[in-house]
Amino acid sequence: MKAEAVETIAGSAAKPVLLERHCSVRRTVEIVLDSWSFLILREAFFGVKRFDTFQARLGIPRQTLSTRLKKLVENGLLSIGTRDSGRSKQYFFTPRGKDLFGIMLSLMEFGDKWLADDEPPPLQLIHTRCGKACHPITVCSECKTPVTAHDVTYRDGPGAGYSPPEARPVTRRSSDPNVLQRVRPCSVARSLSSIGDRWSFLILREGWFGVRRFDEMREKLGIATNILTDRLNRLVDAGVFRKVPYNAAGDRFEYRFTKMGIDLYKPMLVMMAWGDKWLSDGRPPLRLRHKKCGKDFHAQVVCSECLEPIAATDTDYTLTYTLKE
Numbered sequence: 001m002k003a004e005a006v007e008t009i010a011g012s013a014a015k016p017v018l019l020e021r022h023c024s025v026r027r028t029v030e031i032v033l034d035s036w037s038f039l040i041l042r043e044a045f046f047g048v049k050r051f052d053t054f055q056a057r058l059g060i061p062r063q064t065l066s067t068r069l070k071k072l073v074e075n076g077l078l079s080i081g082t083r084d085s086g087r088s089k090q091y092f093f094t095p096r097g098k099d100l101f102g103i104m105l106s107l108m109e110f111g112d113k114w115l116a117d118d119e120p121p122p123l124q125l126i127h128t129r130c131g132k133a134c135h136p137i138t139v140c141s142e143c144k145t146p147v148t149a150h151d152v153t154y155r156d157g158p159g160a161g162y163s164p165p166e167a168r169p170v171t172r173r174s175s176d177p178n179v180l181q182r183v184r185p186c187s188v189a190r191s192l193s194s195i196g197d198r199w200s201f202l203i204l205r206e207g208w209f210g211v212r213r214f215d216e217m218r219e220k221l222g223i224a225t226n227i228l229t230d231r232l233n234r235l236v237d238a239g240v241f242r243k244v245p246y247n248a249a250g251d252r253f254e255y256r257f258t259k260m261g262i263d264l265y266k267p268m269l270v271m272m273a274w275g276d277k278w279l280s281d282g283r284p285p286l287r288l289r290h291k292k293c294g295k296d297f298h299a300q301v302v303c304s305e306c307l308e309p310i311a312a313t314d315t316d317y318t319l320t321y322t323l324k325e
């Protein structure tokens, strides 16, 4: 393992003010890429409602759990209920929170396909609506065929534009692989580990917009050189990018998506759909068009067997592992 690069907050005083592309995925990722928040949400999807149960399942420090739950409530993802006469508090999903399930499923689809090391997926999903063992697939909302990065075009939507970034990602890596692998093997956690942190995500996003070269990325993102180098190396190690020389001397590189990297586009689209729905006041920054059917669409996660959307309440699981206590 390489030593963690010393990081600084990018955009030092001498730099011009950066403008950041409006993006529904960004804010969604801020929520999902926090390892603890993600694990709490995941356990909530597994039916956990009480503070003590979260605490016991995750072995999370009480103070950390308390802060994260508070934040999830503030963000409108969980609400506090008192369903059994004022005993201990319980946490329930709000509609917005429950809708994150599609993102989890899409990340699961990715992780099962690329990161399971030829082992069977840790969790076999059962869609209770159709009664079949299934896997999630990411499709076009209009024609219900699977989407790939190659058949999507985009143009500005009503919420398009640039604003100064609210806050640059801060110094620490937010998705910690050691934390993410707690308690249960999980394809979603593996996928999040390969996305990395917020910086890695921003790099990926610029990649989707066609930015491939180091200098151009540095300029677009206002990212410190050492962080950019570190994150690009990680993304190459994770198998998301290939490093290809583009000059005659062979010492300048561009970063191109691998097949696996291209597939990461699907969970990104699902995050975008969620952000468009819940965080952009009906003014999505981007409009997506599916070349296959010629229609504007959003990404949707459906059951591989009946092609209906999968809601958290319509699922059951068979686990292929036992919980680590």
Ligand SMILES: [Zn+2]
Residues within 6 Å of the ligand: 140, 141, 142, 143, 144, 145, 290, 292, 293, 294, 295, 297
């Ligand atoms: Zn379509």
Ligand SMILES: [Zn+2]
Residues within 6 Å of the ligand: 127, 129, 130, 131, 132, 134, 303, 304, 305, 306, 307, 308
């Ligand atoms: Zn089904």
